[in-house]
Amino acid sequence: MDAAEFRRRGKEMVDLIADYLENIEQRPVYPDVEPGYLRSLIPEEAPEEPETYEDVVKDIERVIMPGAASPACTELETVMMDWLGKMLKLPEDFIAGTHGQGGGVIQGTASEATLVALLAARSRAVRMILASDPQRPETDITSKLVAYSSDQAHCSVERAGMIAGVRMKKIPTEQSDKYAVQGETLRRMIQEDKAAGLIPFYFCATLGTTPSCAFDHITELGPICNAEKIWMHIDAAYAGSSFICPEFRPLLNGIEFADSFNFNPHKWLLVNFDCSTMWVRKRSDLIGAFKMDPLYLKHDHQESGRYFDITFSCYSQSIRFRSLKMWFVFRMYGLKGLQDYIRKHVELAKEFESLVRADQRFEISADVVLGLVCFRLKGSNEVNETLLKRINNGRKIHLVPCQLSGQFVLRFAVCARTTESRHIREAWRLITQLAEEVMQELPN
Amino acid sequence: MDAAEFRRRGKEMVDLIADYLENIEQRPVYPDVEPGYLRSLIPEEAPEEPETYEDVVKDIERVIMPGAASPACTELETVMMDWLGKMLKLPEDFIAGTHGQGGGVIQGTASEATLVALLAARSRAVRMILASDPQRPETDITSKLVAYSSDQAHCSVERAGMIAGVRMKKIPTEQSDKYAVQGETLRRMIQEDKAAGLIPFYFCATLGTTPSCAFDHITELGPICNAEKIWMHIDAAYAGSSFICPEFRPLLNGIEFADSFNFNPHKWLLVNFDCSTMWVRKRSDLIGAFKMDPLYLKHDHQESGRYFDITFSCYSQSIRFRSLKMWFVFRMYGLKGLQDYIRKHVELAKEFESLVRADQRFEISADVVLGLVCFRLKGSNEVNETLLKRINNGRKIHLVPCQLSGQFVLRFAVCARTTESRHIREAWRLITQLAEEVMQELPN
Numbered sequence: 001m002d003a004a005e006f007r008r009r010g011k012e013m014v015d016l017i018a019d020y021l022e023n024i025e026q027r028p029v030y031p032d033v034e035p036g037y038l039r040s041l042i043p044e045e046a047p048e049e050p051e052t053y054e055d056v057v058k059d060i061e062r063v064i065m066p067g068a069a070s071p072a073c074t075e076l077e078t079v080m081m082d083w084l085g086k087m088l089k090l091p092e093d094f095i096a097g098t099h100g101q102g103g104g105v106i107q108g109t110a111s112e113a114t115l116v117a118l119l120a121a122r123s124r125a126v127r128m129i130l131a132s133d134p135q136r137p138e139t140d141i142t143s144k145l146v147a148y149s150s151d152q153a154h155c156s157v158e159r160a161g162m163i164a165g166v167r168m169k170k171i172p173t174e175q176s177d178k179y180a181v182q183g184e185t186l187r188r189m190i191q192e193d194k195a196a197g198l199i200p201f202y203f204c205a206t207l208g209t210t211p212s213c214a215f216d217h218i219t220e221l222g223p224i225c226n227a228e229k230i231w232m233h234i235d236a237a238y239a240g241s242s243f244i245c246p247e248f249r250p251l252l253n254g255i256e257f258a259d260s261f262n263f264n265p266h267k268w269l270l271v272n273f274d275c276s277t278m279w280v281r282k283r284s285d286l287i288g289a290f291k292m293d294p295l296y297l298k299h300d301h302q303e304s305g306r307y308f309d310i311t312f313s314c315y316s317q318s319i320r321f322r323s324l325k326m327w328f329v330f331r332m333y334g335l336k337g338l339q340d341y342i343r344k345h346v347e348l349a350k351e352f353e354s355l356v357r358a359d360q361r362f363e364i365s366a367d368v369v370l371g372l373v374c375f376r377l378k379g380s381n382e383v384n385e386t387l388l389k390r391i392n393n394g395r396k397i398h399l400v401p402c403q404l405s406g407q408f409v410l411r412f413a414v415c416a417r418t419t420e421s422r423h424i425r426e427a428w429r430l431i432t433q434l435a436e437e438v439m440q441e442l443p444n
Numbered sequence: 445m446d447a448a449e450f451r452r453r454g455k456e457m458v459d460l461i462a463d464y465l466e467n468i469e470q471r472p473v474y475p476d477v478e479p480g481y482l483r484s485l486i487p488e489e490a491p492e493e494p495e496t497y498e499d500v501v502k503d504i505e506r507v508i509m510p511g512a513a514s515p516a517c518t519e520l521e522t523v524m525m526d527w528l529g530k531m532l533k534l535p536e537d538f539i540a541g542t543h544g545q546g547g548g549v550i551q552g553t554a555s556e557a558t559l560v561a562l563l564a565a566r567s568r569a570v571r572m573i574l575a576s577d578p579q580r581p582e583t584d585i586t587s588k589l590v591a592y593s594s595d596q597a598h599c600s601v602e603r604a605g606m607i608a609g610v611r612m613k614k615i616p617t618e619q620s621d622k623y624a625v626q627g628e629t630l631r632r633m634i635q636e637d638k639a640a641g642l643i644p645f646y647f648c649a650t651l652g653t654t655p656s657c658a659f660d661h662i663t664e665l666g667p668i669c670n671a672e673k674i675w676m677h678i679d680a681a682y683a684g685s686s687f688i689c690p691e692f693r694p695l696l697n698g699i700e701f702a703d704s705f706n707f708n709p710h711k712w713l714l715v716n717f718d719c720s721t722m723w724v725r726k727r728s729d730l731i732g733a734f735k736m737d738p739l740y741l742k743h744d745h746q747e748s749g750r751y752f753d754i755t756f757s758c759y760s761q762s763i764r765f766r767s768l769k770m771w772f773v774f775r776m777y778g779l780k781g782l783q784d785y786i787r788k789h790v791e792l793a794k795e796f797e798s799l800v801r802a803d804q805r806f807e808i809s810a811d812v813v814l815g816l817v818c819f820r821l822k823g824s825n826e827v828n829e830t831l832l833k834r835i836n837n838g839r840k841i842h843l844v845p846c847q848l849s850g851q852f853v854l855r856f857a858v859c860a861r862t863t864e865s866r867h868i869r870e871a872w873r874l875i876t877q878l879a880e881e882v883m884q885e886l887p888n
Contacts, residue, residue: 003462003465003466006458006461006462006465007458007459007462010455010458010461010462011454011455011458013458014450014451014454014455014457014458015451017450017454018447018450018451018454021447021450022447024862028839028840029839029840029841029842030836030839030842032839108552108760108762109760109761109762111760111761112760119607122609137587139583139586139587139609140587142583142609143581143583143584143587155761156760156761159734162733162734163563163607163608164607164609165566165583165586165608165609273762273764274762274764289606290603290606295845295846295847316552316553316555316556316600317553317555317599317600318552318553318717318718320717320718392474395472395473395474395476396472396473397473398473398474401739402739403739418468
């Protein structure tokens with residue numbers, strides 16, 4: 001949608017909202033629909049080709065309004081998560097459908113999803129142990145629990161451990177292994193911890209780490225977790241969007257061993273912030289961790305098992321209608337449009353990578369798999385820190401650094417909707433110009 | 445703003461967004477402002493009288509754009525929380541100002557605020573105990589922690605305890621005490637728990653409970669918590685908005701003893717969902733519970749202490765720009781407009797109350813303090829359950845019930861922006877008509 005169409009459609013939407021508010025008294029205050037009503041009104045999968053804005057808007061009255069507010073919000077979210085899950089070719093277990101035990105919900109951020117998964121895992125672990133040892137105090141169990149993640153994992157994983165009050169151990173990774181967690185390392189840590197009387201219960205794998213977009217080997221790690229009854233959560237916050245392209249889908253191989261999986265369409269799939277999509281193999285595991293049932297939350301369909309009660313899948317009772325954003329984006333781009341968008345960013349990152357590789361003064365610091373290029377001037381950390389400061393002070397482009405094996409590394413991330421090849425070339429021109437200045441100032 | 449103005453302003457806003465996007469390349473990618481830049485550009489308090497939409501919109505370029513994205517988001521949130529805190533006449537300790545140690549942040553829901561306060565309290569309690577007994581294992585401390593709330597508190601308080609992995613005890617309340625927690629009861633429970641080796645550390649007081657809008661006696665409970673170094677959190681999710689009116693402000697007396705306080709402007713102060721405002725006496729207590737510091741989150745002003753780093757005040761790293769909603773609403777209504785809105789709803793509830801009291805077949809089940817009326821047919825729970833079903837099946841109005849001392853009670857809540865006296869009278873006509881039907885069907 002270009003700016004001209006945005007102006008036109010935006011104004012139509014303002015009128016639609018005003019019409020709704022002006023005539024609201026003619027609508028029933030409570031919907032008269034049965035659980036599952038919405039699924040039958042829309043296709044089972046996202047369209048391949050883009051639809052028009054009119055196509056989507058005319059469905060608001062037909063699909064959303066009959067189940068206004070809560071039922072529509074719950075059901076569209078479940079169905080959109082199915083659409084997206086199918087785009088990703090997730091195993092059938094993660095699709096809610098009409099009879100599935102799994103399914104997806106929208107969380108605010110990957111931090112929330114990691115925490116929600118950890119809490120569900122903790123609750124499952126406690127239940128399993130109490131089943132065989134009912135007299136054991138719960139506090140004794142939780143004091144022995146131990147969770148794992150890569151030393152490359154986002155800091156929110158560590159914070160999730162603090163919040164849940166459980167031990168969180170970082171698994172060391174190596175440059176030679178491309179900063180991926182190795183099965184052997186996890187296996188050894190589990191054995192040591194079990195020997196010390198601890199209870200391993202949760203592993204957060206990362207697909208596309210924040211520093212360098214590294215990928216843990218989940219085909220190797222998953223079976224270890226399954227054998228040990230450890231909940232494997234996969235955090236693919238950034239990289240997940242790319243899995244809608246067949247050529248990147250192999251990066252998700254091993255998902256069949258996971259208990260939960262999350263990524264952020266608000267990062268790279270054109271859905272506005274916030275929209276962090278999370279799937280679980282068994283939604284009863286989530287609901288078991290959060291469910292409450294006071295009288296003021298009771299309703300007729302509660303125990304029907306015919307829908308995913310998303311209000312019991314996070315800490316809050318009130319939920320925003322975030323799936324509308326997904327519905328509009330998926331239909332107006334179509335799967336092909338979204339794939340094109342991902343591929344274009346990866347190509348632009350590759351273009352930047354070749355510019356870096358063609359310049360002998362620079363080096364690439366990690367494999368370029370998707371839209372992130374980790375690079376640096378050959379030389380000291382200090383010279384790279386100076387270069388970064390110069391770049392960011394110019395306020396033309398903005399780079400966020402990382403540390404890799406003690407090296408200060410610059411990260412070039414392609415992430416704006418409107419980025420074109422000319423931006424990449426301009427950015428590189430600017431970087432090399434500043435690098436020249438910085439290097440000329442170096443003492444001989 | 446009526447529908448006609450909404451149509452006009454909405455369309456202007458669409459153009460403003462399109463203009464911004466079309467010219468985005470002319471703006472610097474990173475702002476060039478110092479911490480505190482925004483506070484000096486706008487008044488220290490919300491206006492008394494309404495301003496116009498133009499007044500607010502012309503400030504977007506002057507106030508927001510220079511600190512585009514993160515600094516503006518952080519700073520406007522802190523200043524709006526100060527504005528609202530001042531409207532509520534909160535003690536100076538809760539106002540951030542330029543040198544304060546306290547301040548406010550926006551959370552998504554009261555559930556989140558309760559949990560965040562509980563986690564901060566847990567972290568503070570563990571720190572205090574470790575300070576005098578550094579060898580004591582942290583898991584031993586948390587296994588002894590005990591938190592309290594009213595048996596009338598929202599279910600999310602209990603859930604917060606589950607999530608944080610701490611004991612949560614419900615304090616019994618009585619109809620004769622108007623369902624308020626009594627100081628004597630809390631004191632006795634604390635003494636018993638301490639005698640049993642437990643560590644009381646958190647009390648969640650409720651001002652305006654979900655079932656009946658009851659108010660805990662915080663002037664009595666606060667000093668007990670302070671003496672015992674128990675964190676007192678006040679959840680006033682619904683009632684809090686009314687405290688901007690001098691005649692309702694006494695309900696908040698005792699706030700001076702609290703560590704944190706929360707209410708939902710999205711419930712009753714015309715700010716769209718979600719916007720749950722939370723103040724803490726010491727923001728270092730919050731930050732201490734959530735802070736992480738990887739390289740990719742470092743920036744120049746981190747340690748300046750000159751602003752409230754709201755990204756460390758909840759579980760997530762990414763924050764929506766929710767304070768814009770507060771800025772628009774506070775300015776376009778003015779304090780007086782907001783007070784008028786609250787007062788009108790309370791008057792409408794009183795009008796409904798008099799209709800109920802004038803009908804001998806009905807009784808009022810709890811004091812009507814704000815916009816909630818708890819009432820029932822004199823008679824069995826069954827007849828009231830039948831009446832409720834009839835009312836809700838009609839889909840003209842919708843009531844959510846509660847249990848009070850074993851009685852099934854109907855709750856009439858005035859909460860829509862557009863409610864007028866005629867809606868109240870229509871609702872009552874409908875209720876009495878259905879009540880007549882239900883009573884005629886009763887066996888003699």
